Amino acid sequence: MRIIFIGFGTVGQGLAELLLEKKSILLKEYGLDFTTIGISDTLKGSIFNPEGIDLRKALDTVKKEAPLSEGAGEKYPGDALAMIQEANADVMLEATYTDIKTAEPATSHIKKAIERGMHVVTTNKGPVALYYNELNSLAKNKGVQFLFEGTVMSGTPVLNLLRETLAASTIQEIKGILNGTTNYILTRMEEGLSYEEALKKAQEFGYAEAMPDADVLGWDALAKVTILAKVIFGAKGKPFDYPCEGITGISSSAIADAKSRGKRFKLIGKIWKEGNLVKASVEPAEIDLSHPLAGVMGATNAITITTDTLGEVTIVGSGAGKRETGYSMLVDLIKIGGQK
């Protein structure tokens, strides 16, 4: 299976490491052998070789903060779209940065790859939150797969759980803690820190960015809610069609007050149906301490799925991380080409 990496940041590197580490198990258990023929990255430069690129060398080169072409192959002069156009790849791995407002340049990469007949695996929330329906139709028409397990809870297999292991169930509601940064901040506030102190801790540990808006205002959770609304409930809405409130309005005293009543504040993303209408929201909610979501502390994520067959099923796991998100792409690759 011939693959190209568009975007070779943390996630792309996480996948590359797993492809090397799991090489023999992938061949033995799934009949899968990967050849990387191109890597395109705006910061690390681009290399292309139809005969195959040595991923170990590529990883070693970026580790030294050198451009890819200085150690891992010949420099490719074109941009990502040119590489997608030129490469004779089976799968395009899209792991550029997420822009939740325009979903670019990822959406253009994905469209071009699908039009060229490639399967697409992405961890980029933008294209799925904004253009899932269009991209999915395009992929169906071209007979290729468009997979994005990593967009909701990183490698924790939420979409696979919803789409496969809950076969023939009706999903009635999905609600969850979809942003680790805000959950970490709320956890520290319950321990006594102020919002500002907790945010500072989150920034120190690398959970929150210097500009924390996308997390604390709920936008990241909103993108994931929109993805679930589209993929699981067939909704057509875009992220800001749904009400969205972050955690900036929650005070330490409100958290303490909730606790005294056996409740805990969580930033909850929720998707449900009213008749044929798909509803969704992101907002702080007081969760009963006896509910599995209440026990999810720190930077962990979790989703509770309400079904007509099993009642509530909750899955708790990491919602971020180099290896975890890289793994989501590996699982999608196995789905595309793996034989059992």
Added chain:
Amino acid sequence: MRIIFIGFGTVGQGLAELLLEKKSILLKEYGLDFTTIGISDTLKGSIFNPEGIDLRKALDTVKKEAPLSEGAGEKYPGDALAMIQEANADVMLEATYTDIKTAEPATSHIKKAIERGMHVVTTNKGPVALYYNELNSLAKNKGVQFLFEGTVMSGTPVLNLLRETLAASTIQEIKGILNGTTNYILTRMEEGLSYEEALKKAQEFGYAEAMPDADVLGWDALAKVTILAKVIFGAKGKPFDYPCEGITGISSSAIADAKSRGKRFKLIGKIWKEGNLVKASVEPAEIDLSHPLAGVMGATNAITITTDTLGEVTIVGSGAGKRETGYSMLVDLIKIGGQK
């Protein structure tokens, strides 16, 4: 797909209801159409008809506490083994009672069905905990499937999660709350009841049996631990090869003391590897309140899977129930015959 029910108690009836309720979705989404040709039950009697049995009538008849042959079809004179021998079925559904010491009569039913070339779906812990390796080999030799999703956490898709959505991961440890009755008792004891009072409540709500030994001494959890040890880690042990301690030695004061230290007692079943050796145990453990398993209250079950790719993934859900356990058999049936 022609099926026979061996055992038509709560679980078999739960599945029958789902087969009727989901008839159109099963046909439309999975190309599956089921014909029940036989039902054998030691209490409700047996009926057999190669042309097909009306499941609605069968359910209505047992609801009236009448024998199956008085309302749903012609009485079948033979026992379960005779029906398995005679029926030209594609799948045998084994849902008789669990005997964790002998695994009979279920194991004989399963062997006979596999030898006749039928796929087997069961929710019976006995045969899997005691004879998984033998039955699985037999099924492989005959080219049929032997599935048992419902044996660990009822319909909550633990085995499917472990075997499919965590593809290419190495499972390092599995630990969980595998018995709802004991978790309910511990929850009530934390609220202030004595062990005896909590057990009585559990019996009133139907969580615990009059003879609660299998639950409170940990045997039920031990059977599930043994299944996971065999299926996921390739162990050869039988249930009582592993150390097993129940909850009868936990006092209310020990629970309160743990709580004061930020801990909570749970009955934990655990499977892990030491070198090439598979270890397993069932015993009460103090779980840190920040761990997802600590927040699992009441009769709910949960499993935390530690992997080399994702760290810890926890799934929380029902571990019992007519509809939930029936659903586990439906998912296994879809796996056997469903087309997507």
